[in-house]
Amino acid sequence: MDASTLTKIVRQRQIPLLVSLSRSLATPVYRAAFLATATRLGILKRLRARPCDLASLARAAGIDGDTDLLRRWLDIGVRTGELSWFDDCYRLRGRTAKALAGPRGDAVAAALEEVLRFHIPVMLDAPAMLKDGRRLQLGDQDGSVIARSTRVIQPFVEEAVRRVLDRRNPIRLLEVGCGNGTYVRYAAELNPRLSALAIDLQPDVAAEAAENMAVWGLAGRVETRQGDIRTLDLEPQFDLVTLHNNIYYFPVEERTAVLRHARSLLAPGGKLLLTTSCQGGGLSLEVLNLWFSYAEFGGPLPHADELLAQLADAGFADVAAHTLIPGEQFRAFVGTNQPARRSAAQVLTAKE
Ligand SMILES: C[S@@+](CC[C@H](N)C(=O)[O-])C[C@H]1O[C@@H](n2cnc3c(N)ncnc32)[C@H](O)[C@@H]1O
The missing domain is CATH 1.10.10.10 (Winged helix-like DNA-binding domain superfamily/Winged helix DNA-binding domain)
Structure with missing residues (x-):
């Protein structure tokens, strides 16, 4: 030189x-x-x-x-x-x-892969997407990476399931957006008399869940279907409806209607359990929030108060939320499908 x-x-x-x-x-x-x-x-x-x-x-x-x-x-x-x-x-x-x-490295490596494959592109391309009016699609994600990475929070979701699940009586569970079926399996292990319908929007994810149910010996108790909770023709009267890590796959303005629909599928006194990351968390959660804010099919992570209000608007009673990961914005939300109050006249008729 x-x-x-x-x-x-x-x-x-x-x-x-x-x-x-x-x-x-x-x-x-x-x-x-x-x-x-x-x-x-x-x-x-x-x-x-x-x-x-x-x-x-x-x-x-x-x-x-x-x-x-x-x-x-x-x-x-x-x-x-x-x-x-x-x-x-x-x-x-x-x-x-x-x-x-x-042994537990795969979920952490998948979380790293999620950062590289999905978080980095949105950080690089968000302003360009704004310019050309482009939005992220479900196909911009890889369901198998997401299914592996969500295992990192498995102990916290399982705690939420343990808190609400009736372990003694025969119950019917509907899991919306079941991913690879891990949490349906967990619920089925906690309650041997539980039967379930597990649905997922993505055909390959639903197929993987169905295969897993067969491998886990649960095919007789768990039916797996591909479909969209908003349009699938489902027979009501579930005792528990669960949505884990997917409320942000629905646009904000549709969430109350989705929750109301979930309530319509519950038996009187049935419960809804929803677990989700919320806004205001660490940097990774904020980038996840950015990703879903740019998604055509979904919307930003919920604010805890906003989701509580949506649950109440959807007609749930005893709505409550609690933090699952100390110091992080990952929460469980529950609500009950309160039996409709009978009028005094109906009560008298029933007594006669
Ligand atoms: C982040 S993954 C979570 C999977 C699993 N619940 C878990 O926690 O490991 C979200 C899942 O919700 C599914 N999903 C999104 N929108 C849905 C809809 N409208 N009806 C049914 N499933 C849906 C997606 O296909 C995806 O598999």
């Missing part, structure tokens, strides 16, 4: 800034992308069991194509410090890779 180039670099400050940003901002993104995919493909789990050569990692990932290209990708993982390579074998090296290779 000659003196004039050096002077320009020092004066313009572009190169030092780029080097610094690439270290502080770009490298963590490459690392996150490598870790998210290596977890999804089962590569980290395989390496947790033992060091592996290229061929066995390719087999673990279901790749029978060009393994030299796979090597180039794995070598980036080595460059990030998450893997090491010696004696012709890859090994886990970084603390994050070791943690994600563990």
Whole structure:
């Protein structure tokens, strides 16, 4: 490098800034992308069991194509410090890779993948979408990534289910937007006399839920259907209707009607349980809120007070909310389908 180039670099400050940003901002993104995919493909789990050569990692990932290209990708993982390579074998090296290779790592890796695949694009494209009037569609999401990432909050949703579920009597559950069916399975385990209808809008998600019910031995007690809660022809008289993590898949102005419809499907005294992230949470929740604000089919995360008012407007009694994750805006909302009060004349007639 000659003196004039050096002077320009020092004066313009572009190169030092780029080097610094690439270290502080770009490298963590490459690392996150490598870790998210290596977890999804089962590569980290395989390496947790033992060091592996290229061929066995390719087999673990279901790749029978060009393994030299796979090597180039794995070598980036080595460059990030998450893997090491010696004696012709890859090994886990970084603390994050070791943690994600563990039993509960998949849900965390999927949450990371959700950030990379959905949160980053909306951060990049939101102003352009405003300019061209474009909005996000359901197809801009990948149902399988979302189904895996929501497992992170599973213990909190399960606590909410435990609080409302009648465990002694035979009950009929309707789960709206069941995802892969995890929470229907949990409810069925808590109450062996429970039977359920699990519905999901997305055909591939509903199909996965149906397969899971069969694998879990629940196909006899749980019917799975693909469809939209707003239009499916359903026989009423459920004892419990649940909506987990999907109220923001409905535009704000439709939410009261959706909740009223859910109430119409309940037996007198039946309960609704809704769990959801709300506005005012951490940065990730705010970006999720941004994503759904730009979604054509949905709307922003609810404010807790707004959702309580919508439940009351939908005719629910004893409406209440409580925080499921301390310090975070993730809440459970419940309401009861109060039996209609009978008039004095009806009570007298019934007594006669
Ligand atoms: C974030 S996922 C949550 C899945 C599952 N409840 C959980 O908590 O793991 C939201 C789900 O709601 C479903 N959904 C959205 N709108 C729906 C509608 N109108 N009727 C039925 N399901 C719907 C989506 O297809 C998606 O699978």
